[in-house]
Amino acid sequence: MSKKTIIVFSGDYDRMMAAFIIANGAAAMDDEVTMFFTFWGLAALRKENPGISDKPKSGLQKMFAGMLPKGPEKLSLSKFNFAGAGRSMMKKVMRAENVMTVSELLATAQEQGIKLIACTMSMDVLGIGKEQLIDGIEYAGVATYLAEADEGNVNLFI
């Protein structure tokens, strides 16, 4: 039993799959796992219907918040996305091959007790308030990440 940390910077559907598959695999082997969601990666923690946030203080933040995908199944593939068609097709293949979607991987991560942390600095920059994010997560900055990573034997940036 050891500890793993993953910084989830990318908001790509495929990279998010990789992050959660590694995290869930490690948790299944009784490792302690911390995932730190920053920048575009925050999109995976958004509610599907986040409503109007009180958070954005400026029109620019509203714009960024508006562009950021709402929840895991709205993320784009890093390649061959074709305005979402590529992602839909990949999800069809995944279902046929019994590969979990990112939503399912996220639910499993929460069930397994993986610590999900939203980066508060990124939330400020992108105009994302806590009420826009799913329940059961923590909020912290880089100092917390570093303290976790110091204890990790595998620390990835995805």
Next chain:
Amino acid sequence: MSKKTIIVFSGDYDRMMAAFIIANGAAAMDDEVTMFFTFWGLAALRKENPGISDKPKSGLQKMFAGMLPKGPEKLSLSKFNFAGAGRSMMKKVMRAENVMTVSELLATAQEQGIKLIACTMSMDVLGIGKEQLIDGIEYAGVATYLAEADEGNVNLFI
């Protein structure tokens, strides 16, 4: 002497260069190195003429397999690719500067005994069969990666 692992997720020519240069450098210093190729990274392990695969069960898998580059020298640069022209130009400069191509780096990796593992789950999703990939590699999933990474003192995701 220690152990290094690299997850090669990206199928970009330039990131693939970085992955192999680090891996070969470590192997040259007598480190044990494992490279785990997943998603678009699988493209580097494809034969140049992979033929018709029996693997794809569906048209969608055939489509993904058709879009995935066939072998290392068909990969795109992550920037300035210009439909392959940028990659060709970069390769000309590399030759003049005595920098190895990805094919040469891959051959060196195999000569140096670097363990190359193809991610079986990604193969399923992308419709890639074993007969499409080069010889001398292994096939495994996330549990194998995690076991290797637990022994590594440097574990990168590229």
Next chain:
Amino acid sequence: MSKKTIIVFSGDYDRMMAAFIIANGAAAMDDEVTMFFTFWGLAALRKENPGISDKPKSGLQKMFAGMLPKGPEKLSLSKFNFAGAGRSMMKKVMRAENVMTVSELLATAQEQGIKLIACTMSMDVLGIGKEQLIDGIEYAGVATYLAEADEGNVNLFI
């Protein structure tokens, strides 16, 4: 007190922010930090007015050097860049939220004694000479990176 290394491969403004925020955070906690800038990441170390370099031996190297952004504030966002408009807007929000720009993060990194290394092989491929890069940095190849990473307890590839 421990050691951290970060390979900065990406030349995206947002990924560069993440790299420097982690590096500066670690240095503030008295960690020893080494950042190894390779490929597009080299752009962050370029002077704003690098002048004409003697380095490029060929027109192709001149072309690559010409395309590579000159200094940190010319880097693009990995998403929503919109020809620089997205970056400008993000920087406005950052100022309002007291988040440092990449130039400021870089200056802080140098003040804190973070070791900044430019990858010499990438400099050759991209036709970048030493006179094009900022002062106070070191020059080395993969063997130096590996020696540093062997001593690191957190080693990231960004």
